[in-house]
Amino acid sequence: MLTEVTATRYVTPLREGGSLPGIVEGDDLGTYIMKFTGxxxxxxTLVAEIVCGQLGRRLGLRVPELVQMQLDPVIGxxxxxQEVQELLKSSGGLNLGMDYLPGSLGFDPLAFEVSAREAGRVVWxxxxINNVDRSWRNPNLLVWHGELWLIDHGAAMIWHHNWPTAEKASARPYNASDHVLATFAPDVAAAAEEFAPQITEELLTEIAADVPDEWLAGEPGFDSPDVLxxxxxxxLLxxxxxxxxxxxxxxxxxDKPSQAPEWLAAKLPRRAVK
Structure with missing residues (x-):
């Protein structure tokens, strides 16, 4: 299970995120990016953050550590x-924290080189997880101490927003044309050979157990959090x-041509990766 931390100080909001996450300090003396239930x-989105983030970590990808964070709205x-105050008021109780990486930089594909192996692992x-939010428009990658870190998986697994159609939706192919790492000749075949055997029912069951019951309860069509x-x-299996x-x-x-900028479109290989 995820470690539980209590937020002790709200530092500042992060305006870049659509959900208005914030930097907070915890009672373990750590600093976190908090994402709010409100x-x-x-x-x-918090369920997706846990399932995808923990899966990435178990596969050996660099994803910041995740924790459960208890929030008393009084700290805000x-x-x-006023917008931040309302968010904190509506998010009392359990929220999600992501380890803060001080001094990290947003990934720039023109300034940072990525190996074909690493690019392939991220694309696979x-x-x-059907992540539509790692494109050149919004990379959701950080560079910290010279290494690539994966963040913000709340928009992944879009199929879990409509479970009656989830089986069909989750089977759709993945078009990586606009993926931010598409220009680095990602070795997807090597990644598949490395990762696919690791995706077992046992692994996924352990990861799903990290999601708090209260974020799964009440889903239409499911009798209990464990069934969900x-x-x-x-x-995922x-x-x-x-x-x-x-x-x-x-x-x-x-349905439409790639929206990649000219510098990216010119580098994209016109082939399918099998």
Whole structure:
């Protein structure tokens, strides 16, 4: 289970994030990026953060440590921003914390080189979790101490927002044409060989157990949080069996051409990765 930390001081909001996450300090003397249950995207974004973040960490990818964070809304009373105060008031109780990486920089594909192996590992992982939010528009990658770190997985597993269609939606191929690492010749085949055997029912069950019951309770069509956890396990396990053959790189999407800038489009290989 995730470590539980109590927030002791709200430091500042992060305006870059659509859900208005904030930097907070914890009673363990750590500093975290807190994501709130009261944010507009809802608790499912926090579920996605845990499932995808913990899966990435178990596969050996660099994802900041995640913790459960208890929040007493009183710590935000001195915050002058009314929007932040309302967010804190609506998020009392259990929230999600991500280890703060001080001095980290946003990833710039023109300034930082990524090996084909590492690029392939990230692309394969994003394909598995159906992450649509690691594009050149919004990389959600940080560079810290010269290494690449993966953040912000709340928009992944979009199929869990509509469970009746989840099986069909989760089986869709993954178009990596606009992936921020597409220009680094990602070795997806090597990543598949490394990662696919690791995606087992046992691993996914352990990861799903990290999601708090209160963020899973009340989902229509599921009798209990444990039943819902198994739905996550089944869906990701099925996707892991086939996704290696369903990743395309360099092909424009079927309904509209790639929106990549000219410098990126010029580098994209026009081929499919199998």
């Amino acid at each position: 944010a507009g995207q809802g608790r499912k 009373l001195s915050e002058p921003d 992982f994003d394909a598995l 956890r198994q739905a996550y396990v089944r869906t 099925a996707r892991a069996r086939t996704i290696s053959e369903q990743i395309t790189l360099g092909e424009p999407s079927g």
